[in-house]
Amino acid sequence: MKTQPPFDLQTIRRRFPALQLEVNGRTAVYLDGPGGTQVPQPVIDAIAHYLAQGGSNQGGPFFTSQYTDTVIMAARHAIMDFYHARRPEEIVFGQNMTSLTFAFSRALAQTWQPGDEIIVTRLDHDANITPWVMAATDRSVTVRWLDFDPTDCTLRLDLLPGLLNEKTRLVAVTYASNAVGSITDVPRVVQMAHQAGALVYVDSVHYAPHGPLDVQALDCDFLAASVYKFFGGHVGALYGKYEHLDRLPAYKVRPSSPQPPGKWETGTQSFESLAGVTAAVDYIASLSQTSGSRRERLVWAMTQIKEYEMSLSYHFLEGAAKIPGLRVYGITDVENLVQRTPTFAVSLTGHTPETVATRLGEQGIFVWHGDYYAVAVMERLGLADKGGLVRIGFVHYNSHNEVDQVLAALAALT
Ligand SMILES: Cc1ncc(COP(=O)(O)O)c(C=O)c1O
Structure with a gap:
């Protein structure tokens, strides 16, 4: 060590x-x-620079708006690298993890039928419990609870097969507990859940600053974190497999984009925070002593940090x-x-x-x-x-x- x-x-x-x-x-x-x-400092500089140099809302045919478009796209690419998503459209920004989870719980609940089941855990932050419990109540869906072992506060994954069945639609699980620090064997959860036909929503807010993330290796359906927990400003960033982001119904106003990720990003984003997102990811990559792509440098840095x-x-x-x-x-x-x-x-x-x-x-x-x-x-x-x-x-x-x-x-x- x-x-x-x-x-x-x-x-x-x-x-x-x-x-x-x-x-x-x-x-x-x-x-x-x-x-x-x-x-x-580079995060502070990036946020200040966005505010100082003249910003505007996105999508306009003039300099400051085009600048904002590049800031958003850069942030999407940065989180794509940090999470190892397949494409930038799989990254959705929002106010924070809690707000993103409320939005996605409502969207996913549209696909649930009365009598369906979901699983939440006792190890989770309430942001990955109550949004799902409330959505389940709205749709007459049964909530099952996965316990943790109180002696070492690790999830009882041995109990998961007994909770999963053909009616399970979702498993909401933390990657790491923000209280006691236990890390979940997420690939094992995903494997068991997928075998039963359920989707997996991972709360990575606490895990994100502590180890490399790889949504492709995890094969999770969704993963949410907050950039203020990994050296950036106050903004949430969610990964969703493109097929889900495309297929699921979003609560959105007219005439916002019908395509992901825009269809999931309600209202005006915190553009200055997004400028800070790229700087935060670049800061982590800068800790690497190897050369290579940003993704490679991030993996190196996060592995050494761990x-x-x-x-x-x-x-x-x-x-x-x-x-x-x-x-x-x-x-x-x-x-x-x-x-x-x-x-x-x-x-x-x-x-x-x-x-x-x-x-x-x-x-x-x-x-x-x-x-x-x-x-x-x-x-x-x-x-x-x-x-x-x-x-x-x-x-x-x-x-x-x-x-x-x-x-x-x-x-x-x-
Ligand atoms: C594990 C975990 N999940 C979710 C949240 C909620 O994150 P946010 O403040 O971005 O809504 C937190 C915040 O402390 C957290 O630690």
Whole structure:
């Protein structure tokens, strides 16, 4: 396992202006990446440049509108490379993952009949649960729940065959839990679901900054993520197999495009954020020390990021085990770090999650507490009415020194 990143961490950190922030005289420690990452300077520059140079709505026969068209197309190509989609028309932008999922749940529900079934999981963020549950209610469709093992917070894929049958229309599953960091064996889910004739909608919001994505290898039908979780601005990006985007009925106004992706993109997009999308993907590709296509450089960079983050997980878990009263939820086996992101939900005896987050916050260490919309996870763990858990999340710009800082701050509370 590499304990040093394959890139110069100090140089990387200097590219993120926010990482220089000082709170109460101490350099801020951003361990809130699962709630949204910071952005490097090229993303800030790209967004500012779009706004400064003169923008316009899309599709007009004049300079600023044509410029906007190129910005949108560049962003589509960037996410196509990041997700490894087959063509740019398979990428749909929207306000965020939640809004995109509401739109697609309504569209897919048009194809469901009363008595059909769908499957959601208890490991998911509510954005990949409630839109489907509401759509199912509208169409008298039965919702089945896939459980996770509360001892290590991994999905019980052994139970999936028992939930699937010829009436199953959809499996909505997270690629990685935004609460406890467990990574799902998505190819296995897709294989089982497809065998039963069901489609698969993957929530990749939490996974996206932590490892390479490949929708073709996954063979999922849909995959949604949010660029603000992988070093860009606030915009959602959904992949759908072209055949689905083409075939499914969209709720849209006249006279918007009847073709994908335009038929799925309601209203005016956040063009400045789309300018930032390309810059964010290019930033990740720039971490690669290989040459080659952007896709190849992205795979290299994300693979190295995953490896480096595993070393942060190792370091954190080793230290956490020595702090009395600190309980880590999710995978704690350091031999199995490949199956988790460096996102840790923890409790500390004698303190509420809110108190821990507040004490750390006073020291400039930013962590979340509560359920972070992973409502079903907290319910399953019996923590929903106990204030949830403290969430400590690392990304590639975090250092081993920051792991030590949060461990020391937690130890000082005991
Ligand atoms: C795993 C996961 N899914 C979905 C969402 C919702 O994303 P958005 O804010 O883009 O709607 C989040 C946000 O925290 C998340 O972590």
